[in-house]
Amino acid sequence: MEKKRAQHNVIITGATGMVGEGVLMRCLESEEIDAILVINRKPCGYTHPKLKEIIHADFFDFSAIESQLSGYHACFFCLGISSVGVDGEVYYKMTYTLTMHVAETLSRLNNDMTFCYVSGGGTNENGRLKWAQVKGKTENDLTRLPFYQVFNFRPGFIKPLPGQKYAHKFYKYINWLFPIGRAIYPNGFCTMAELSDAMIHTFKHHNERRVLEGKDIIALAKE
Template sequence: MGKTRNQHHIIITGATGMVGEGVLMQCLNSTEIDHILVINRKPCAYTHPKLKEIIHSDFFDFSAIENQLSGYNACFFCLGITSVGADEETYYKMTYTLTMHVAQTFSKLNSDMTFCYVSGAGTHANGRLKWAQVKGKTENDLTKLPFQQVFNFRPGFIKPLPGQKYAHPFYQYINWLFPIGRTIYPNGFCTMAELGQAMINTLSHQEERRTLNGKDIIALAKE
């Protein structure tokens, strides 16, 4: 008799954004993922037998839904805001404080959880740019939480999946650059399918804490 694989029950945040939606689509199509919970402020407009959605407005207070957040062995955290146009206080609150609150809650409720955080290319706690410092601090502090595993993903340009509802409109005009950029600078270009599959493939790893740049994401997706 063959070995029965572990059940993979995952939480996805940010499913109404481009990255979160792409990761959700990849997970819905994956036979490796058995159950998906998405937590959104507004409906994500996807339905599927293995998908459950919780609409919740305050990500700084999960007390009303905390009893629904246990029993999951992974979180694919794709929630975030751009630093463009945001003041330093708002960006810090929505990037560091919010992420850490969500992660601390999940780690308390799910001791065997793998936490995948979508950061960004150029992130560095000691970098020159403020956004890079905030994301770097977030990465570093996530690795200190009592998760089974933590993976910090630093994609650059991401090519959306066909049919994405929440992809930025400008991608339809610049997607032609993708094969050129991938050839010249492969570390800065990955597809949404590669990003989503790389996250799924972390679930076959054990006790890792890693930061993944573009080439690492592509390699992990191929496992």
Template sequence: MGKSRSENNVIITGTTGMVGEGVLMRCLNNPEINSVLVINRKPCGYIHAKLKEIIHQDFFDFATIENQLTGYNACFFCLGITSVGADEETYYKMTYTLTMHVAKTLVKLNEAMTFCYVSGSGTNENSRLKWAQVKGKTESDLMKLPFEQVYNFRPGFIKPLQNQKHAHKFYKYINWLFPIGRTIYSSGFCTMQELADAMINTLSHTNGRKILEGNDIIALASEPI
């Protein structure tokens, strides 16, 4: 269900990573996005008239910057770590605890906010895999918070945008697989543009509490804001 357009001021986390950077690039180039705030531990490397950046080290304590986090109607949460090489306690803290702290802070400060969370293909709270359980619990508990909307995105293989600074280096060696994978299993393969545009297009929807798999992301990306 659509809703009338309003001023869109968004917060993006994780812009020094591939997904967050891609979302940032699409937001900066989308005329329907009025302003963008990014929160990072180090500079993202972008300068733009509608971009503001806060360098903040402790994502478990936003007390000193809370006054700068009001007036936003969306958060595109792209921050996260890989489970590879991380012990269970660290992965849980950096995935579930950190995400929920940021979300609870933002929902307290901003009425009628849309929260988009990037988890990943295979996320399932009932999975035997610990990372999938943690991501699933994060999704579930985010949807219990009083946001106007919560969307959980579960992309698989993501083809980066051209000229991304923070794309994983191995993508340049395996991008040739994308058209083959898209043909055989479309839900497991989306472009960075589709993922970012789908997140932006959630702002034209109403009362969404949804889990979006690959084909859902592709479909939402094609809907006009």
């Protein structure tokens, strides 16, 4: 008798950004994902039988929607801002404080949850660059929360999926660089499909806490 696959219900944040949208698109196509909840400040523009959307403005206070956040097995956290031109205190609040509030809430409500955090290449809490320090602290403190698993993804350059609405416009001018960059420095280049599939494949792992660089993401995507 064939063993029945476990239920895989996921929460995705950042679905109105390039990475979150790509992960959402891939999850909608995946037979491994049974139900998807996206939490956004504005509608993501996607509809699907297994998709539910919550529009919520304040990501620093989830008390009004907590009753809808239980029963999920993973969070694919794709929400974030660039540090370019952003005040240091604002960047810390939007990167560390916001992420930790969401993570602490979800870990309290879902005791068997896997948390996948999209970080960045060069992240290091003890590094010289302020953004790398903030991202590194976020990564490290996420691993201390009572999640079943935590995976910190450092994808570098990401090639968008065809048809993405929220991909940065400049990608259509620089995508031709992808195969060259991948050949020269494979650890810094992955596709959106690889990043998304790697997140989905974390369900095949058990009680892990890992940092995934580009090569690790590509390998996990192929499992």
